Amino acid sequence: MTGPRVRASRLGPAFDLLAAADAPDGFVFERASVGIAGTGGETVTEPDLATLGPVLLERLRMMPGASSVAVGAIPFQDEPVSLRIPSRAARRGPGKETSLIEILDESGNVATFVPEPARPSGIPHEAFTDIQLTPMPSPEGYTNAVRTATQRIQAGELRKVVLARQIRVDAERVLDPLLLAARLRAVDPDAYTFVAPTPRGVMVGASPELLVAKHGLEVRSNPLAGSAPRSGDPGEDLANAAALSDSGKNREEHAIVVEAVAETLRPFCDELAWDPEPVLLPTANVWHLSTRFHGMLRDAATDVLQLVAALHPTPAVCGSPRAVARALISELEPFERGAYAGPVGWVDADGDGEWAIALRCAELRGDQATLFAGAGIVADSDPEAELDETERKFRAFLDSLRWG
16 A cells, blocks of 8 residues: 555647536636646645645645646635645646646555546527626615725725625526636636636636746736726727726726735845836726736745735735725625635645636526626726726626526
8 A cells, every 4th residue: 555646647739628627626727728627636724825835735745746736716805725636637738738637546546537528608598687686785885885995095094995896696597617617718718717616606717817827936927907998999999998008097006006016026036027017908808907027036945825825915906005905895895705806726746836816707606606896996086987897897707607
């Protein structure tokens, strides 16, 4: 008898990562066909991420053989954190090489893996009716919350806060996380498509925002803040992008995030560089102001979970100062965020990994879905404009949910 170990084998380059997550506990994290998907395995839980990181990495490094991984979604608020070491994980790197990582039991056995083909998206269901949708808070309640936040900011209590809304959807059918993920991936393949089980359901989304990635000594981050709608009319679309680039309100919101990410990453890095001016990033439905960070770590022993713990939550999803913004979010949002706006991704035994922020997402539970959308609030935010931003994000996701 021997202890558990890890075995790796090759999969074909056309293998669809969604096929490796076809189970109730399936996980997917994929961008531009690169990423990880897995099922089964053991869950490691600790009171917080700072405690979980060393325990989890020690567990991963106990497994000789190919590099094992841990995956999952981390809550936005301070609460116990769980990540899963899947018993099977399909992993595809930038060169499109795809490996199947399997954890063998003490006898060296593992059940035969026969991946299911990804299910076709088929024909979309009818659009949801108003009676199937329950907003929380109401539009009026949200604009009132924005007014309160701007008053607090103008009074000098804080610089920025991100306020979110929910829409609860009674779909009247059992929702399929993988069908929804396939649709989200088709709409925006450059986003981080993810499927992540949570204590309350399954979080499914397509996030445009990289919190942090670490590969060897290299570290990257790509915070986004400030947005404008896309348009099917090319002239209007370019005008929206130009207006976003020139918007003092949006540039201030973005600058707060950039300052915080730079301040957080600098102590970890020998070298750290970022775009001197925000870059316009187009997604399927929204223009964003984007800043790309690239650095080289000072200490090779720094693992990606240390960076996640230091960065989360950035002002892109929380506010500044962090503690004051979190307190105001708890006061003004009439729901718990759960995994929404928290990190989602993976880490391997080398401490490398990639973590996005769980945005543009919904939590599925049988025939119910809870959609999330937020907006960054600064001193001169207009409540009606911030409400419209959340409504546009909801409309785009509701359309994709018709394929789920």
